[in-house]
Amino acid sequence: MIDYHLHTSRCCHAEGSPAEYLAVAEEIGLPEIGFADHFPLGLLDYTPRVQVTMLPAELDDYLEEIENLKAASPLVRVKTGIEIDYLPGTEKKLEQLLTKYSFDYVIGSIHFLDGWDFTHPFYAESYKERDLEALYETYFELVWNACRSGYFDIIGHIDVIKKFGYRPQGAIDHYLQETARVLAETDTSFELNTAGRDAPVSEFYPDRRLLEAALAQGVTITVGSDAHGPGQVGRYFDKAEKLLREVGFRALATFTKRSRSLIPF
Ligand SMILES: [Zn+2]
Ligand SMILES: [Zn+2]
Numbered sequence: 001m002i003d004y005h006l007h008t009s010r011c012c013h014a015e016g017s018p019a020e021y022l023a024v025a026e027e028i029g030l031p032e033i034g035f036a037d038h039f040p041l042g043l044l045d046y047t048p049r050v051q052v053t054m055l056p057a058e059l060d061d062y063l064e065e066i067e068n069l070k071a072a073s074p075l076v077r078v079k080t081g082i083e084i085d086y087l088p089g090t091e092k093k094l095e096q097l098l099t100k101y102s103f104d105y106v107i108g109s110i111h112f113l114d115g116w117d118f119t120h121p122f123y124a125e126s127y128k129e130r131d132l133e134a135l136y137e138t139y140f141e142l143v144w145n146a147c148r149s150g151y152f153d154i155i156g157h158i159d160v161i162k163k164f165g166y167r168p169q170g171a172i173d174h175y176l177q178e179t180a181r182v183l184a185e186t187d188t189s190f191e192l193n194t195a196g197r198d199a200p201v202s203e204f205y206p207d208r209r210l211l212e213a214a215l216a217q218g219v220t221i222t223v224g225s226d227a228h229g230p231g232q233v234g235r236y237f238d239k240a241e242k243l244l245r246e247v248g249f250r251a252l253a254t255f256t257k258r259s260r261s262l263i264p265f
Helices: 018-028 056-071 091-100 121-129 132-149 173-186 194-198 208-216 237-247
Strands: 002-006 032-035 077-085 105-109 189-193 221-224 251-256 259-264
Touching: 002 018, 002 077, 002 105, 002 189, 002 251, 018 032, 018 056, 056 077, 077 251, 105 132, 132 173, 173 208, 189 194, 189 237, 194 221, 194 237, 208 221, 208 237, 221 237, 221 251
Parallel strands: 002 032, 002 221, 032 077, 077 105, 189 221
Antiparallel strands: 251 259
16 A cells, blocks of 8 residues: 555644655555655645645755655655645645746645635534535535636545535436536546544445546546545555455556656555
């Protein structure tokens, strides 16, 4: 397994240095890891209600620290990733920024809906006042637009809208099927993100039905623990590997300088 979704203390809501995450990866025998800390929202001119990303001034240090770690890690391959919020209207800015920095891969994630940080426990009460049908529609439309933007190699925790266990009354299958179709059409990868098991919803992202639909359409997948502390590196990877095998995945997507290759597992 690979762990392509690691945070660091720079984002202000995680703990540990990259070297500490790497030490755990080595200990549990992962062949490859990638850091994907939160891209500075300030560079996208967005100010969240609480600080959840590194500051613009830290990005260069983040990149340098990981490059240094790459060179000093003979056992585990280390990749330089980043997790960037897909915020409609910031596409032009994002395009310019992406030419300035060298990443192995870019995870596109949605954490905000009209200024609501809907993945943050502080604001989870807000789900109670929402029309969940409309909310799911809005969320998945953003996911599809993120894919179509072409700026992201991987979509992060693709059905994270379920994080606190709120789901519409009606079926959601059409969202999952359409998401698989758009991933395939735009040749975007997605991830099996194991963090959801420790969230109120208590299941991986995404729903197994989306894994199945995506595989059927030839979509490629990465795996990530979304670790916000070194102790979470590779969390539930035994279960993740079993699930991926059951569904029928036999390869994982890896990235170098934003070019994808597949490794069997
Ligand atoms: Zn985070
Ligand atoms: Zn995220």
